[in-house]
């Protein structure tokens with residue numbers, strides 16, 4: 229049986245709904261994964277995520293490999309047991325850490341020489357080892373090791389990284405051993421369409437369980453990201469789930485669902501909450517502004533989350549201004565809920581063949 233079933237396709241856009249079958253449950257698509265890099269979504273506890281019907285998180289294989297280390301996680305019985313999380317989990321391979329100078333020493337065709345920021349030791353992570361680490365961690369979906377470059381490199385640099393990513397994808401696929409785990413490939417190619425085409429065709433031929441569009445949402449303008457998504461999709465089989473890594477803003481999620489993306493992840497909603505930037509149906513709200521000092525209304529009158537039902541902007545403004553940690557928890561709860569609810573509404577709209585109208589109304593109100 230294929231791991232992905234397409235259940236609804238929009239008549240007037242590429243938006244679609246389906247189900248991704250994983251070892252820890254079925255995930256209705258499109259869905260968004262909060263980021264739990266070290267095993268925790270910052271300031272949001274697992275029981276709250278369950279209540280919000282968040283069915284999947286993404287954690288970082290490389291970070292978990294460094295701390296607490298593979299041995300401890302193996303002893304605990306795998307990542308799910310160690311985290312106390314019994315729903316689905318994706319692991320990013322560590323490719324994303326290539327964007328952080330703290331983590332990367334250098335890259336060769338053999339693999340990435342990562343620097344451990346905790347003790348400065350250097351570790352060579354080959355595609356085989358990235359796969360072995362994820363096999364051992366026991367996530368539901370593993371990602372291939374890819375070579376991610378910063379935005380704005382030249383064509384030759386993107387070409388090199390794309391070729392390397394393709395070779396690594398094959399090595400990941402050949403060394404993948406865990407039958408309970410799906411494996412997704414990641415395409416690269418920067419903003420060059422011909423490189424994107426080569427990358428997508430090569431990975432498509434390897435028949436991964438899903439394909440991720442990598443190296444996007446890192447500085448290019450949104451229209452470029454939209455074009456690359458639409459263009460890449462032409463070369464991907466309809467029955468393969470598409471994951472766009474690193475997108476977490478409500479408007480961008482809508483734009484990309486419209487272009488056929490099924491899976492998203494980003495630390496954006498919780499990071500914004502910690503900076504006091506709150507999603508509402510009328511657009512972002514800055515809770516630190518003094519106009520909220522005496523505002524006895526909810527963060528978002530259209531939101532039915534615990535925070536919006538019980539607390540006022542004035543109270544949340546007060547907690548935020550006095551550095552009270554509970555303030556950050558409540559704001560992170562709301563932003564995470566907002567995206568989870570948006571994804572539910574998107575799925576319903578697609579099933580009712582109403583997505584484009586839903587998107588338009590959401591955008592009009594949000595702006």
Ligand SMILES: [Zn+2]
Pocket residue numbers: 527528531532533534535536537562565
């Ligand atoms: Zn709310």
